[in-house]
Amino acid sequence: MRIDYTALSDEELLKRFISGEKPAFERLLEKYRERVSQFIRWRLCELDCHAEDLAQEVFMDVYLKAAGFRFESSFRTWLYSVCANKCLNFRRSHFNNAGRAETSAVEEEEMLAIPDGEPCQLEALEEAERREIVGAAVEALPAHFKETLLLRDWENLSYNEIAQVLDIPAGTVRSRLHNARALLALELRRRYELP
């Protein structure tokens, strides 16, 4: 009987891979490689040309260390923790320091105001125009906002899981998401209202 791997959860796929089913790993790779590459690209900032190499190393690690995974957290939390550690080590090896470059002018403590006007009608736009506005607005965000949004809105991780992956307090995750969405709403509005 042919197994439909697309219907299985990540943890089930990992268990099957550990027990020797290689297509289960193929499915995990197929499912996450785009997002993992994107996460690494945003996390590496100016070193993003190395993102694909690091993404491959991440999946190599998953392949080799899968048997040691204890299923105490979700697969996604583990996967993105591996990514975050890879990026941190990579930055350390390049800049010989411990931290990542925070390029944002927005401080974590500062809470941005959310626009209180009528939301712009993006759905009324044509597909190409909508894509252009959304793409430009998202890319205008600071990298640490984008990576946090990715973990929340693409991967649906909880605040505690995001805190674990990024190694920051849960309160910082909350304020960062607030600021990221407020800024994105402002950017969308600004671009939508452009003549």
Next chain:
Amino acid sequence: MNCREISLFLSAYLDGELAGREQAVVAAHLPACAACRRRLENLKLAQSAFAAYEPAPASAGFERKPRSTSSHMERLLSFWRKIPEKRALALGLAGLLLVLQMSINFNREMKQSQPERQNRNAAMVQDDAIRRPESGYFRFSAARDEMAPPEESDF
């Protein structure tokens, strides 16, 4: 709580990450405040826009580079894992190369020392002939000299 304080909770409210009491306060505030409802709508718009955002294919290189395909990764990893199995083969190959190298060296040495050996042999034969005139070589030479026709004289 005033609107400003409520607005700080809206993003977490959207994500269902507020504690029970905070959740209840925000839920009670929203029906009475149009501005906060619009703020929430703007946050929802930002959330849905990001969720639907598709960046340019990041991993085009994944497809482009053969080493990045999973089948290539599989081959690479299986090679690593089979290294112990291939150890005997590698040792055999190394032994063969060693024998080959030794035979090449031996041949080269033989070729280089051949004239020297011939000279040495010739010297030994001469020496032997001087020391033992009755030896076969000497006798054969003497017999050959006897059989040779006498040289004609001019006289």
